[in-house]
Amino acid sequence: MAKRVAPRKCSVADTLELVGDRWSLLVVRELSHGFHRFDQIVYHTGASRDILAARLRKLEAVGIIRRRLYNEHPPRYEYRLTSAGWELCDVLLTLMKWGDRHLNPDNPPLRYHHSCGEVLDPVVVCAHCGGPAVRGAHSPFGPALAQD
Structure with a gap:
């Protein structure tokens, strides 16, 4: 029987626990592009409303985004990146560079x-x-x- 080895503890694994899914990083992308309202984020990411709502709650809980009421009746919120969220944009730029080089070398989409x-x-x-x-x-x- 093979001996089980404990997973390596590192900040990469810890970060992926928070933002390692497609929708979380796409939310950060859209907020960095100036789209702050729920419907705008749904439109530009293609996420379903329930998945997006869950990701926004998670990102807010861990301090990557903050929510601000912009309409009281009915209650409507917009979302903004915190300083921690803005730091993730460096990661997105690096991911984009990799994708441009390896997935879209002849025609980068942006x-x-x-x-x-x-x-x-x-x-x-x-x-x-x-x-x-x-x-x-x-x-x-x-x-x-x-x-x-």
């Missing part, structure tokens, strides 16, 4: 332009030295995970 005027090409860098976080011997994940 391109962002940086304030400098050029097409945005997000890169993960070290906050201390500014060097890129690259695969290989100097990978933050270690050489064992740096191989293809």
